[in-house]
Amino acid sequence: MNEPTGSMHEASGRMTFEAAQEWLLARARDAGLAIEVLGQSNRELTLAAQNGSLEQVTEAERAGIGIRLVDGEGRAGYAYTEDLGVEALAWALAEARENAGLLEPGDARIEPGRALGHSDSVGDGLAEPLAQKLETVLGFEEDLRADPRVRQVPIARYMEREARLSLASTGGARGSYRNGAAGLLSSLVMAEGESLKQGFEIALETDFHALDPGRTARTAIAATGRLLGARPLPSGRYTAWFEPRVFAQLLSAFSGLFSGKQVLEGKSRLAGRLGQRIAGEAFTLIDDPTLPGRIGSRPFDAEGRPAAPLTLVDRGQLRAFLHNAETARALGQPNSGHAWRSYRGPLDVAPSNLYVPAGPGLQPATGVIVTDLMGLHAGANPISGDFSLQALGLELRGGELAAPVENFAVSGNFLDLLQRIVGLGDTLEWHFMGACVGAPMVEVDGLSFAGA
Amino acid sequence: MLVSPELAGQVLAAARAGGADFAEIYAERWKRRQLRTVDRRVKEATSGIERGAGLRLFYGLDVVYAYTNDLSATSLLALTERLCQLRGRLGRVDASGGGGLDFRPRRASGRHAPAQPFDSRDKATRLAWLHEADAGARVAPEIAQVEARLTEWEQDMLVANSEGVWAEDARVWTRLHVNAIASDAGELQTGSAAPGLTMGLELMERHPPREVGREAGLQAMTNLRAVPAPAGPMPVVIGNRFGGVIFHEALGHLLETTSVAKNASVLSGKLGQTVASPCVTYIDDGTLPHAWGSTELDDEGAPTERTVLIQDGVLKQYMVDKLGGLKTGYRPTGSGRRQNYTLAPTSRMRNTFIAPGDTPKEALFEGIDFGLYAKSMGGGQVKPGSGEYNFAVREGYLIRKGRVAEPVRGAMLLGKGPDSIRKIVAVSDDLENAPGMCGSLSGSIPVEVGQPHLLVSEIVVGGEAA
Numbered sequence: 001m002n003e004p005t006g007s008m009h010e011a012s013g014r015m016t017f018e019a020a021q022e023w024l025l026a027r028a029r030d031a032g033l034a035i036e037v038l039g040q041s042n043r044e045l046t047l048a049a050q051n052g053s054l055e056q057v058t059e060a061e062r063a064g065i066g067i068r069l070v071d072g073e074g075r076a077g078y079a080y081t082e083d084l085g086v087e088a089l090a091w092a093l094a095e096a097r098e099n100a101g102l103l104e105p106g107d108a109r110i111e112p113g114r115a116l117g118h119s120d121s122v123g124d125g126l127a128e129p130l131a132q133k134l135e136t137v138l139g140f141e142e143d144l145r146a147d148p149r150v151r152q153v154p155i156a157r158y159m160e161r162e163a164r165l166s167l168a169s170t171g172g173a174r175g176s177y178r179n180g181a182a183g184l185l186s187s188l189v190m191a192e193g194e195s196l197k198q199g200f201e202i203a204l205e206t207d208f209h210a211l212d213p214g215r216t217a218r219t220a221i222a223a224t225g226r227l228l229g230a231r232p233l234p235s236g237r238y239t240a241w242f243e244p245r246v247f248a249q250l251l252s253a254f255s256g257l258f259s260g261k262q263v264l265e266g267k268s269r270l271a272g273r274l275g276q277r278i279a280g281e282a283f284t285l286i287d288d289p290t291l292p293g294r295i296g297s298r299p300f301d302a303e304g305r306p307a308a309p310l311t312l313v314d315r316g317q318l319r320a321f322l323h324n325a326e327t328a329r330a331l332g333q334p335n336s337g338h339a340w341r342s343y344r345g346p347l348d349v350a351p352s353n354l355y356v357p358a359g360p361g362l363q364p365a366t367g368v369i370v371t372d373l374m375g376l377h378a379g380a381n382p383i384s385g386d387f388s389l390q391a392l393g394l395e396l397r398g399g400e401l402a403a404p405v406e407n408f409a410v411s412g413n414f415l416d417l418l419q420r421i422v423g424l425g426d427t428l429e430w431h432f433m434g435a436c437v438g439a440p441m442v443e444v445d446g447l448s449f450a451g452a
Numbered sequence: 453m454l455v456s457p458e459l460a461g462q463v464l465a466a467a468r469a470g471g472a473d474f475a476e477i478y479a480e481r482w483k484r485r486q487l488r489t490v491d492r493r494v495k496e497a498t499s500g501i502e503r504g505a506g507l508r509l510f511y512g513l514d515v516v517y518a519y520t521n522d523l524s525a526t527s528l529l530a531l532t533e534r535l536c537q538l539r540g541r542l543g544r545v546d547a548s549g550g551g552g553l554d555f556r557p558r559r560a561s562g563r564h565a566p567a568q569p570f571d572s573r574d575k576a577t578r579l580a581w582l583h584e585a586d587a588g589a590r591v592a593p594e595i596a597q598v599e600a601r602l603t604e605w606e607q608d609m610l611v612a613n614s615e616g617v618w619a620e621d622a623r624v625w626t627r628l629h630v631n632a633i634a635s636d637a638g639e640l641q642t643g644s645a646a647p648g649l650t651m652g653l654e655l656m657e658r659h660p661p662r663e664v665g666r667e668a669g670l671q672a673m674t675n676l677r678a679v680p681a682p683a684g685p686m687p688v689v690i691g692n693r694f695g696g697v698i699f700h701e702a703l704g705h706l707l708e709t710t711s712v713a714k715n716a717s718v719l720s721g722k723l724g725q726t727v728a729s730p731c732v733t734y735i736d737d738g739t740l741p742h743a744w745g746s747t748e749l750d751d752e753g754a755p756t757e758r759t760v761l762i763q764d765g766v767l768k769q770y771m772v773d774k775l776g777g778l779k780t781g782y783r784p785t786g787s788g789r790r791q792n793y794t795l796a797p798t799s800r801m802r803n804t805f806i807a808p809g810d811t812p813k814e815a816l817f818e819g820i821d822f823g824l825y826a827k828s829m830g831g832g833q834v835k836p837g838s839g840e841y842n843f844a845v846r847e848g849y850l851i852r853k854g855r856v857a858e859p860v861r862g863a864m865l866l867g868k869g870p871d872s873i874r875k876i877v878a879v880s881d882d883l884e885n886a887p888g889m890c891g892s893l894s895g896s897i898p899v900e901v902g903q904p905h906l907l908v909s910e911i912v913v914g915g916e917a918a
Contacts, residue, residue, distance in 0.1 A: 050714075053514065054514060055513075055514055055515065056514065056515045056516070056517070056796075057515070057516045057517065057535075057538060057539070058516075058517045058518065058519075058796070059516075059517075059518045059534065059535065059538065060517075060518055060519040060520065060794065061519075061520050061521070061522075062504065062519065062520075062521055062794060063521055064502070064521070066500075077497055078496070078497065078498040078499070079498065079499040079500060080498075080499075080500040080501070081500065081501040081503075082501060082502050082503050082504060082521045083481070083501050083503045083521070084521075088501050088503075091501070092499070092500075092501065095499035096499070098575065099497030099498065099499060099575075100497070102487070102494045102497050102575055102576075102579055103493075103494045103497070104493060104494070130538065151837075152714060152715060152716050152837060154711075154714055154716040154837065187837075189716060189837035189838070196718075196837065196838045197838060198835040198837035198838050198840075235683050235684060265490055265495070265597075266596065266597050266633070267597075267633075269640065344498075344500055344502075345498065346496045346498060374833055374835070374840070374842050375832060375833045375842035375843065375844070375864070375866075377831055377833070378830045378831035378832050378833065378842070378843050378844040379830075379842060379843070379844045379864050381642065383633065383640055383642060384639075384640045384641060384642070386861075386862050386916075388681075388844065388862050388863065388864040388914045388915065388916070389842070389864070389914075390840070390842035390864070390866045390914070407840075407866065407867070407912060408912075408914070409683070409842075409864050409866055409912075409914020409915075410914075411683075411862060411864075411914055411915060411916045412916065448683075448916055450683030450684065450912070450913070450914040450915060451912070
């Protein structure tokens with residue numbers, strides 16, 4: 001346990017982070033209001049390389065305070081500010097109160113809390129000197145250009161993010177934690193004859209020393225290069241093998257189906273299906289905020305509830321939804337400790353480290369390995385579960401690679417796809433896509449592919 | 453004032469003394485409010501202040517950027533020094549430069565100023581508007597849920613640079629979103645409508661909430677009755693308004709110097725060449741009064757302008773920001789934009805649309821034996837290096853024997869932009885724009901997309917029907 005390290009500067013009469021939190025709590029108590037103040041302070045370093053030199057550097061700090069206020073009639077209102085002057089803090093408190101007044105009386109609460117300690121999962125993991133990070137990104141960019149088929153390297157970046165979250169409420173919750181990650185991000189354009197393919201790769205670790213630029217570059221080149229010379233795929237139904245990253249993308253796009261808040265708002269087609277079989281028996285889904293060394297790990301959630309693992313789907317059977325105190329109470333289900341909010345937004349629920357445990361292994365025979373999915377933000381409907389996504393892949397016949405394939409769409413419904421899962425690969429891979437998501441390769445029977 | 457001219461001058465002079473060829477300070481303060489109802493109940497009421505500054509230094513064509521929430525002199529000068537040191541460790545610091553700055557103040561004239569500022573109405577009035585939108589969306593008993601959301605943004609921005617630019621703008625955006633869900637026998641389908649303009653609460657007069665709700669409700673009902681879309685290549689009529697998103701993604705992004713300068717765009721180095729069908733004229737206009745993507749000054753302090761990108765199929769201009777101009781030699785077009793102080797500006801679209809043609813809308817459908825009418829579009833995505841794009845059809849119909857036939861759902865259009873833009877065979881005369889949020893290197897920013905109805909001779913349609 002470390003003492004919290006305030007990262008705000010005290011200058012020109014502006015309050016520090018902690019002082020602003022205390023000022024708001026005191027004001028709220030005086031007015032007989034229950035509030036929860038969530039403070040976040042984020043640090044960023046990005047180094048972008050281009051043709052052997054450092055093209056762009058970003059160094060930054062951003063911090064703010066978000067108020068969740070519950071008035072005497074159980075109504076929750078929100079306001080936030082990045083300006084920690086007294087005037088802005090008073091404005092935020094007044095707005096939060098006025099906003100709460102727009103709601104109908106409800107049963108929102110600030111949960112009774114306790115001291116949660118101050119933890120640090122970064123330690124010295126990002127503390128290497130800048131020169132070493134610079135060397136890393138320049139080496140990475142050079143490695144990305146190593147293959148003669150690489151025509152452009154539009155993106156070659158080292159990035160580092162560090163966040164400190166601090167929570168304090170009139171209910172007695174008080175604690176903070178610090179986490180962070182370092183990563184390599186790349187985009188490649190490769191060409192062979194008339195064929196042109198662009199790939200994206202991201203590798204993220206909680207410790208700078210765990211990054212392996214050479215390996216990440218080789219992976220990026222191999223992943224994009226294998227698709228050169230792709231030909232159109234005839235329309236039809238195929239057995240599909242989703243590569244781990246692609247399945248993680250799909251899971252991330254549809255993770256709202258498992259959100260207690262979406263269930264409560266009538267936006268999940270899994271509502272009312274607890275205990276039912278919703279997926280192939282091979283499929284288990286877990287969210288675990290306690291995994292050591294994972295990007296999504298945290299000691300407590302945004303309402304101050306200590307973290308614990310949760311099995312959402314057990315061998316095909318729906319067992320639980322992700323909940324915060326409010327959604328759990330409304331649905332009469334256990335609070336899983338998945339409250340989430342940023343200082344700028346309202347209380348929600350969110351996964352931490354969401355993953356499909358690996359299975360016994362796969363032997364792809366005849367069908368298509370899906371290697372890339374595009375258009376998830378538009379072509380996937382998180383409410384209906386319908387998706388129709390542009391894909392790239394590798395066609396297999398009798399276990400042998402027939403050809404890379406392009407310009408086709410994979411369509412279906414995510415819930416239907418879950419039912420058609422027939423097998424899992426034996427290696428779990430973690431990917432970061434807004435959330436931390438893990439999956440092995442996933443075999444799905446009879447998917448509709450629309451191509452030439 | 454966010455940052456005084458004295459402090460800005462000190463910061464910029466310090467940066468120049470630290471060896472930067474160009475220095476820019478950007479400061480802003482946002483006030484944002486959002487009110488959201490689901491089935492008439494308020495689900496979210498949020499207010500917030502965002503405030504910060506970004507400091508950008510050029511060393512040749514290399515860029516160093518930093519941002520902070522702390523606008524005090526101590527903080528900004530320390531940040532400047534840290535950036536110079538950072539660069540010093542990485543490159544060569546030149547101790548020359550510096551000196552006083554003589555700013556030339558440029559203030560927006562108020563072309564997009566609100567007629568009804570946010571403080572002119574109370575929150576109860578806003579709630580009543582959302583209730584009207586909710587009522588308007590309930591066009592049939594199958595409408596199971598209606599979500600209505602009012603978003604208000606106010607931004608005061610200031611940008612000053614070492615070339616003497618001092619620009620200030622006050623900007624206001626208002627947007628009403630309505631999402632309707634229709635449900636029948638376990639089937640859920642959605643419809644939406646979301647007008648937004650750079651104006652105040654007079655948006656509610658331009659777009660009465662009840663009508664906005666009705667549009668969303670009708671679309672959800674159409675989708676509920678729709679059958680799965682067919683798959684395969686076919687002629688496609690793309691609707692006006694948000695239909696313009698296809699060429700925003702597949703063409704517009706390829707004309708930003710962000711892509712062009714790196715030769716990462718398939719349209720790099722093609723000025724003066726025929727890149728589109730001769731019936732295509734493509735324009736990016738940041739000056740349209742009150743349009744969602746308009747500002748008087750861009751985020752680098754330059755006045756926005758109307759930029760003709762493609763004239764009758766021939767590539768005329770790219771969209772150029774300051775850095776893009778230095779890299780390519782093209783004249784900046786007032787296209788430097790950013791989401792907020794946390795991101796350095798880059799070349800971005802504003803209000804981008806295909807100009808009207810002279811084919812009557814009905815004539816577009818006449819020769820089509822079997823095809824798709826993509827009446828309303830969802831979002832999309834493009835890889836600028838290969839031109840591959842995809843996007844979802846939010847409301848679509850089959851075209852059979854020259855007529856609009858049954859509705860279809862789940863359709864996706866996919867292809868390669870430079871290929872599709874050559875396959876536009878006819879453009880009608882009903883140009884309309886629609887607002888959206890565009891995400892790219894400098895973040896998520898408001899833009900309009902638009903076009904008249906137009907016919908593309910062949911696009912691959914992804915759909916579920918065998």
